[in-house]
Amino acid sequence: MNLPVYLDNNATTPMDPEVLETMLPYFMQKFGNAASKNHSFGWIAEEAVDHARKQIAALINAQETELVFTSGATEAVNLAIKGVYEMYKGKGNHIITCVTEHKAVLDTCKHLEQSGGNITYLPVDEDGLIIPEELEKAITPQTILIAIMYANNETGVIQPIKEIAKIAKKNDLLFFCDATQAVGKVPVDVLSDGIHLMACSAHKLYGPKGVGILYVRRKNPRVKITAQIDGGGHERGMRSGTLNVPGIVGLGKAAELCSQKSDSETLRITFLRDKLERALLQIEATFVNGSRTSRLPGVLNISFQHVNGQALMMALKNIAVSSGSACTSASLEPSYVLKSLGLSDDLAHSAIRLGIGRFNTEEEIDYTIEQMTKAVNHLRAISPLWQMYKDENELNKV
């Protein structure tokens, strides 16, 4: 077993060796600009991009012409939300999103608020799920867009996507879904899920960093967006800039591998996660955060009461885990996602996110169980807060 063990697959995943191998020829031999129409270097690059489009379209049941390549999910989220806002502002300025969204969505919405946008942030229940009735109630004649993520990046909680889509359809609204954590992990089908715009990123599904897509539906309804990056008119005018051909080829291959592996991989990863969860829940005063039923296979967000998450991370020198989203991990604030599930500051501060991926082994999970149990017990043994908690429990028994 190689140390350290990487259990932070929701922050980013290691690239699959097959993906890297597929990308390699596109750096030096097939290096053409996919927009060069006058020679074969360009055509070869374009062909590779088209092939990747097919592979990705197949994974999410989209048409190839509905995919816009971007530099990643954050850019795709920006393009979707700002692009819809600018295109449909004649109809209204109201967007409905949710408090547990990724910063890419929340910061973009905050940005729109400054320029006249009206945003509703739906609350979630203690499982981390939005309440569909609340969504319906929030709709006004000014509403143009619902922006709700597929699965949460900290808890893995999967939102009721089909129900949200039904509400969007009934009210003639667009539904944008940040599916960065879900694509490749659970079956995502833009048609049967009823999604109109969807963002995802290659590096979360064993592909390279620096590339992602925005799905923009072309039929029922035909969605239009305003470009956020202008230039040579690449990607049917929706996103200009020379295409990152090796990155796109890598994303295509990663998508294809996910299509091939999905069922067996889901079973294996769910088994490992459940084993880890069962074992860690043996530790006293330990709680799983977020729904345990509507959840991604590889994610476990867990709080050990009176154990500081950051301290636990530091104690686990040989295991890479996270105390929340990577994008906010330098912050000392407790996770806003966990706070909105109703966790106290204490419990939110004691949360650890474990993200299991394709390359984790059962041996690594066993090692993690052993190390984490040891570390939690050790940290509690030297914690006055834990002592007080124990004393209180004793008193209550008397």
Next chain:
Amino acid sequence: MRVYLDNAATTQLDSEVLKEMVAVMENFYGNPSSIHGHGREARSLIEKARKTIANLIHASPSEIFFTSGGTEADNMAIRSGITTYGIKHAVTSKIEHHAVLHTLESMEKSGQIRLSYVRIDNKGHIDLAHLEELISEERSFVSLMHANNELGTLTDIEAVGELCEKYQALFHCDTVQTMGHYPHDVQKLKVHFLVCAAHKLHGPKGVGFIYISHQVKIEPLINGGSQERNMRGGTENIYGIAGLAKALETAYTEMDVHQTHIQGIKSYMVQQLASIPGITYNGEEDSNKSLYTILNVSFPEMEMADMLLFNLDISGISASGGSACSSGTNIGSHVLEAIAANPNRPAVRFSFSKFTTKEEIDYTIEKLKGVIFY
């Protein structure tokens, strides 16, 4: 024989750059924002790359921000620069890259700015007196490229910078074609924004950077996450960034050698083309007075002019009619139109790199003769 003479569209990755990138791909898979060891290693790689780049152009590391490429960087400078400072007037030229022109046009269309075009001569040189006139009335945003991507014509950006300083204009310079080919020193240039796309200098596609002078503070173009000190959301493309730094470092180390070599290639091609009657040039053919990597050749009127590039490709020569970014369209080059080039004379842009050889030029000349005098 396959001859690649479209290096202004994109360049072949350098093998040393690839080596660096593959090492990063295989060994550093952490998210640079993660605080565990995997993440910290990735973070330090990015900061090292930032420092390398900053040193090369004499900037401070905190003035360098990584982007997905030149187009995003141009959009960031223009959109965020204009919006943040509430500027109502922008000045550009008709021969800018579409990343600049379309962005400014879209802002003009939405009523955010008035847009003025500085006069240019028939080689693409801007009229500095006219520029001064245009920016003297109100605080303006000036976007002028260092070297034109179709003609190779160079702009005196030091002079433009002086003028911009005099009238407190913000100066954005699209340096996509010149970064790594000439030394840029932001201590001397009076410029607020410079941009770079790695794939134009034997680096990877999908990554670039923007230099933003400490004198200005702008809003981000892409929100979300606190990456790039809150200036650009999104998980960093670490191998791309490592590749970019390596490519630029290599370009600077070998700059004199490459410049001499490529200037020689360009002069040689001009010399050899003299044997074909009726050839003229769009822009400047003297490799000392223009970007030495680009030669835009104007061929005599001929039947089947449309087939010229196609026939060259059949013969194994990859060149371009203009910018790759619009080469799919049948619309003629906006650059050639702006310098009032004769639309009946087919134009071919040959663009060279450090890998181009004299033999390749000989081969090209021979094939060109065949195509023209078939």
